[in-house]
Amino acid sequence: MEPQIDHWLAALDAALHRRDIAAGALFEAEGYWRDLLAFTWNIKTMEGRGAIEDMLAACLAQTAPSAWARSGAAEETEDGIAAWITFQTGAAWGTGRVTLRDGRCRILLTAMEDLKGHEEPRGRRRPKGIEHRADRARQTWAEARAATTARLGRDEQPEVLIIGGGQGGVALAARLKKLDVPTLVIEKNPRIGDSWRNRYRSLVLHDPVWYDHLPYLPFPETWPVFCPKDKMGDWLEAYATIFELDAWTGSACETARWDAEAGHWTATVRRADGEEVTLTPRQLVFCTGAYGPPRLPEFPGQEEFGGTLLHSSQYTEGAPFKGKRALVIGAGSSAHDVAVDLWEAGAEVTMVQRRASIVVRSETLIDLAFDLYSEEAVERGLSTEQADLLGAATPYALFADKQKRLYETIRARDAAFYAALDKAGFAHDFGEDDTGLMMRALRTASGYYIDVGASRLICEGEIGVIAGEGIDRLTREGARLTSGREVAADVIVACTGYQSMNEAVAGIVDRETADRLGPCWGLGSGVRGDPGPWRGELRNMWGPTAHEALWFHGGNLALSRFYSKFVALQLKARQAGIDTPVHARPAPCQSGL
Numbered sequence: 001m002e003p004q005i006d007h008w009l010a011a012l013d014a015a016l017h018r019r020d021i022a023a024g025a026l027f028e029a030e031g032y033w034r035d036l037l038a039f040t041w042n043i044k045t046m047e048g049r050g051a052i053e054d055m056l057a058a059c060l061a062q063t064a065p066s067a068w069a070r071s072g073a074a075e076e077t078e079d080g081i082a083a084w085i086t087f088q089t090g091a092a093w094g095t096g097r098v099t100l101r102d103g104r105c106r107i108l109l110t111a112m113e114d115l116k117g118h119e120e121p122r123g124r125r126r127p128k129g130i131e132h133r134a135d136r137a138r139q140t141w142a143e144a145r146a147a148t149t150a151r152l153g154r155d156e157q158p159e160v161l162i163i164g165g166g167q168g169g170v171a172l173a174a175r176l177k178k179l180d181v182p183t184l185v186i187e188k189n190p191r192i193g194d195s196w197r198n199r200y201r202s203l204v205l206h207d208p209v210w211y212d213h214l215p216y217l218p219f220p221e222t223w224p225v226f227c228p229k230d231k232m233g234d235w236l237e238a239y240a241t242i243f244e245l246d247a248w249t250g251s252a253c254e255t256a257r258w259d260a261e262a263g264h265w266t267a268t269v270r271r272a273d274g275e276e277v278t279l280t281p282r283q284l285v286f287c288t289g290a291y292g293p294p295r296l297p298e299f300p301g302q303e304e305f306g307g308t309l310l311h312s313s314q315y316t317e318g319a320p321f322k323g324k325r326a327l328v329i330g331a332g333s334s335a336h337d338v339a340v341d342l343w344e345a346g347a348e349v350t351m352v353q354r355r356a357s358i359v360v361r362s363e364t365l366i367d368l369a370f371d372l373y374s375e376e377a378v379e380r381g382l383s384t385e386q387a388d389l390l391g392a393a394t395p396y397a398l399f400a401d402k403q404k405r406l407y408e409t410i411r412a413r414d415a416a417f418y419a420a421l422d423k424a425g426f427a428h429d430f431g432e433d434d435t436g437l438m439m440r441a442l443r444t445a446s447g448y449y450i451d452v453g454a455s456r457l458i459c460e461g462e463i464g465v466i467a468g469e470g471i472d473r474l475t476r477e478g479a480r481l482t483s484g485r486e487v488a489a490d491v492i493v494a495c496t497g498y499q500s501m502n503e504a505v506a507g508i509v510d511r512e513t514a515d516r517l518g519p520c521w522g523l524g525s526g527v528r529g530d531p532g533p534w535r536g537e538l539r540n541m542w543g544p545t546a547h548e549a550l551w552f553h554g555g556n557l558a559l560s561r562f563y564s565k566f567v568a569l570q571l572k573a574r575q576a577g578i579d580t581p582v583h584a585r586p587a588p589c590q591s592g593l
Contacts, residue, residue, distance in 0.1 A: 001074035001081045008100055009085065013068040019060055024053035027105040032395040036566050037112040038087075038094045039063050040583035041573075043543040043566065045395045045536040059583050064090035071095075079398075080106045084386075091578055092116060092569075097393045109393040112569050118576055120178050145244060152246050153269075157280050158184035159575050161267055163253050163508070164287035166195040168554040170236055171214050171561055172287060174243040175568035178216070181575050184279070185240075185247035185287075186269055192240045192247055193233030195289075201317040202341040203229040205557075206333065206450040208366060210373040212557040213384050214239060215564060226452070248272075256284055256508050258549065265549065283571050285551040286505060291445065291498030292520075293507070297329075301473035305492070309474070312338055312495040318345030321491045326350070327479060329471060330495030331357040331426075332447050336454035338493050339463050350464035350487065352471065352479075356427040358437045358448040359455060361417060364410055369438070373558075388562040396442070396523055396536055400435045407436035420459040427467040432527045442538065444529035445521050446497050501552050502540070509550075517545050518589030520552050539586075542567050546588040549574075 008026065015023035027033070033046040039059045046052045065087055072084040080101035087094045093114045099107040114120060121127055129141075139147075152158060160176055162169045165187030176183040189195060196203075205212060205227045209219050212227070217239060219227075227235075240247055250272030257266045267279045294313040302309055308321075312334040318326075318341045326342045328335050331353040342349045371377065372387040394402065407430045411418065421428050430436050437448045449455075457463045469481040478489035500521065506514035520540040522530040537543075540552050542563040553567045554560065573580050 001076070002070065002083070004081060004100060004103065005070050005074050005083045005098060008098065008103070008105065009068040009070060013066065016056075016060060016065050016068075021053045021056040021060060023056060024049045027052055027108070028101065031105050031107065032398070033105075033108045033110070034392065034395050035110045036392065037569055038089055038092060038096075038110040039065070041544070041570065041580045042582050042584060043537050043541070043563075044584055045397070047395065047397055047536060055583060059581070062090075062579070062581055065094075082107075088116075090116075091573070093119075095389070097389060099393070107393060107395065107398075109389065111389065111392070112566065115569060115573060115576070115578065118179060118572055122178075149246060152182060153184055153248070153277060153279055156182065158182045158246075159281060160184070160283045160285060160571055161186065161253070161256075161265065161279055161281035162285045162287050163504070164195075164289070164554075165189070165192045165236075165240070165247055165249065166287065166289060166554075167214065167236060167557050168289065168560040168564070169287035170240050170243075170245060170247075171564040172285065172553050172567055173245045173247070174215055174239070175564045176571060177243055177245060179568055179572040181568070181572055183246065184281070185245060186251050186253045187247055187249045188252050190250045190272070191233075191237055192245075192249060193236040196229045196233035196236065198316070199229050200312075200315050200338060200341050202344065203337060204452065205229075205232065206362065206452055207556065207558070208370055208373065210375065210378065210384075211370060212561075214557065214561055217242065218384065253508055258509075258547070260548070263549075283549050283551065283574065285553055285567070285571075286501055287553050288501055288504045289498075289554050292501045292503035293499050295496045295499055297492075297494035297496060299471050299474045299479075299494075301475060304476050305474040305478075306476045307478070307489055308491040310491070310493050312493060313498075315341075315493050318342040318347055322346035324348070324490035325478075325488055327352060327487060327489040327492045328495060329492065330354070330497070331449070332495060332497070333449050334497075335493075335495035336449045336451075338495060340454045340457065342491075342493075343457055343463055347491070349462075350466060350489075351458070352469055352481070352487075353427055353465055353467040354470045355447070355468075356429040358430055358440055359421065359426075359428050359451055360410060360437050360448075361414055361451045361455075364414055365437075365450060368409060368413075369406060384561075388558070392562070397534075400433070400439055400525075403435045403439050404433070407434060410436070417455070421455060424459045424461065425465045425467050426455075426458050439525075443522055443525050443527055446529065501554065505550070513547055513550075516588040517547060517550070518586075520554075543570070544582045544585045546586045 029049050033052050035044050046055050068087045070083045071086045074081050074083040080099045082099040085096050092112045095113045096109040159181050160183040162185045165185045169185050173183050173185050208225050209223050252270050255268045264280045264282045265284050269277045294311050296311050322345050324347050326347040326349045328339045328351045339349050440448050472480045472482050478487050500519035502514045502517045522539050524532045524535040526532045
């Protein structure tokens, strides 16, 4: 297998050295090339030989790739024979993976690893930390740190302003810190980590620990598999301290205006003490999660309701509702978790399910879907970085079919579980095309639940379900459903989700900019909530947007960890004055999609 891959890499190296875009002939007619910055200065998947040759025509001369080589043993995969590779460009060192089938490339992943001359100071490049000599003008670490904190945002302007201090914000800030890019994080809460602490009391991560590491600092081997929210909040706060991140907590970015002539933003920040500070960063990054502002309930008649009406973002605990009749609107992750918390507090809970949800048992996902992120993977010597790249090496167009096969197995394995949900009246499916939970998460970020206990209560009748119904209006005593049925309630928790991240731009920059950027997230698959056209990558995430110097970074812990590297490399390149011609930058959105 190795000779086949070595021969193919040599042929690619020779063709690219000749600047021959006909190198596309080395790929299958329907082959894939996924590039993370190395060629395109973008997050971009080329699908088919024509798209690959178009990219090479646009990018090859500027990129100047060379030194393609296999960096590990070849292995058999379901897509063909594959191996890790290394290469370099004029600007960067690269890594990736190639998969061949019948002598041609089925999938090529190319990822920027380090910028030449601006490599991360890791390993043998790590900083010494102190000069071992006597010096009457010595400045200690604490003194230097205090001086930097005092200057940034006043005497010195940040290169990058990050709005949001959750996992996305701190991961990106840590990456930028290692690349020596002055960065300031603005966090509205009093402490880093409060975005987790402020959620409902019973929240626990549904993803396992091996999937959730942050850059540079993996969780200890004794860390729980599923981390409670307050523990995660404390971890993020400690992480920010360990990596000396500059963050203004209890602060809000109220406005940001782009000055194209000056090449920077003018941002107004309100500090915790009420002071207004004007900043002029060259780059503005929204790290407000995978979502924007909450979709607050707007039900007809809600002003008549005599009980308590909350959005899930406002819900903290069920104790005040002991013995009360609780109505939970929605059937996604938050709705299930809130329903359990209310049940544990002694409330009488009913879930109003407007449409079918995807539900998968946590144990099943751990067994079947997290093979790259597990104790077994660690024992096999698979690093988190390699696992991330293995995941990234599957184009989304192929990922859907793989997930469909996975969920065929899950459906058969857990047939009794799904039969019990059916009997309880809970509507479930595996997506419009049976591709399951992860594809729905990528497409719409809603309508799914990893079962960590709520499903048992539903199956046993402890949590009631009204399926296939919506809210017609609220009444004094509760809610009238679309069927005309009246349901009494003392508390209603609307788990109605969140808006797109671009809505945060509307509130800080302006409505016009938010609309021109269009929504974040989704692949353009055409399913409900993810309108086309097909894009092959998540909308507006981690790469250049239709507005200069405005970026989005977010997602769960794993996505924040992995893509923070590529956002940081793009920002460092711009700070360093490296030419970054973007291939296929998103066009301004005219229709709002």
